[in-house]
Amino acid sequence: MNILLTSVGRRSYLVKYFKEALNGEGKVFVSNSDNMTPSFEFADGAVVTPLIYDENYINFLKNYCLENKISLIISLFDIDLLVLAKHKQEFEELGIRIIVSDEKIIKICNDKWETFMFLKNKNFNVPKTYIDIESVKQDLKNKKLNYPLILKPRWGMGSIGLYEAENNEELEVLYRKVENKIEASYLKYESKNTKERNVLIQEKLKGQEYGLDIINDLEGNYCTTIVKKKNAMRAGETDCAETINSKDLKLEGKKVSRALKHVGNLDLDLFLCDGKDYVLEMNARFGGGYPFSHLAGVNLPLAIVKWAKEEKVDINSILKEKENVIGHKNIEIVKI
Structure with missing residues (x-):
């Protein structure tokens, strides 16, 4: 079985995880739209693709998969997920399976307002x-909302266009700044159909933040939830985290799984404030917090390989985490 990880970016650890999961019984290929991609150095094969929105993108992927006998595709980028979900059936007719949730689920996760x-x-x-x-200003005036407020792109990911406003003046300036960030980045493609409704404004939650890996099988059936306490963040991504055993948060993960019916992993951000858990965002893919689950003994890449081969997966061994495992991301230099 050969696997292709699309929009791989800097996720070289996932390349390593999938190579280990295949255990010599297949190769891991990667793709990205930029040749300055660190993960290219760790894969069995790598290719620079057209941009995701290019009309030739899908046909390029089809040809590449057929030439390299690739039978499984996994994307690591939100925007790519939506494009692949729309063409999932076409790939299946060629004997190529894309591990992606249905289009309607991806739309819910990618669009923060829909979330x-x-x-x-x-x-x-x-x-x-x-x-x-204007609704924000009205609620501020009527004392139904208080500063600080978080502003971010409706379609964004990571820290692109993420700001915190402390007063009315900052609210106005940062609102325009987010709009400018959207127009200056890839976010402009997703945002073109929702003009003047592309900036999300949220109350800032004060409490402990957690990251959940909510794992379903390839048919959307719930398997387990891994709960991680976030100790540090960098550029919108978890930098340091600890696996914990929280029955309440695991139950919350199970409820989300059954409501959404996603495929594979769902990366979910959650705040615990005054004894209540508030769900912030969902990403229907391997998130930046997955390595902390893997470090604690979870092996989702192996489970995916087994599921794809229609082999039995022992949840209590392959997808069971050790508690109180603390991980911290490190910085390494890769020669391109």
Whole structure:
């Protein structure tokens, strides 16, 4: 079995994890739209693709997979997930399986406003969230909302365009700054159909932040939840975390799984405030917090390989984490 990791970026650790999972019974290929990609150095094969929105992107991937006998595709980038989800059936007709949730699920996760509405409708606790600045001003005036406020792109990921406003003046300036960041980045493609509704404004939650890996099998059936206490963040991604045993948060993960029915991993951000857990964001892919789960004994790449081969996966061994394992990301230089 050969595997292709698309939009691989700097996730070289995932290349290593999947090579270990294959154990010599297949190769790991990677792709990205930029040749200055560190993970290229760790794969069995690498290719520079057209941009995700290029009309030739899908056909390029199809040809590359056929030429290299690739039977499994896993994407590591939100925008790529949506494009691949739309073409999943076409790849399956060629004998190539894309490990991605249905298009409607990806849309819920990629669009932070849709995430908020979905979670609210399913009765999960969520922070106060707005899609237009005038409603924010009105609630501030009526004392229904207080500073500080978080501003971020509706379609963004990581720390792109993420700001904190402490007063009315900052709110106005940072709102325009987020709009400018959107137009200056890849986010402009997703945002073109939602003009003037592309900046999300949320109350800032004060409490402990947690990251959850909510794992389903390839049919969307719930398997387990890994809970990690976040100790440090860098550029919008978890830098240091500790696996913990929280029955309440594991139950919350199970509820999200059954409401969403995603495939594979769901990376979920959650705050615990005054005894209540508030769900902030969801990413339907391997998130930046997964390595902490892997370090604690979870082996989702191996589970995916086994599921794809229609082999039995022992949840209590392959997907069981050790408690109180603390991990911290390190910086290494890779020669390109």
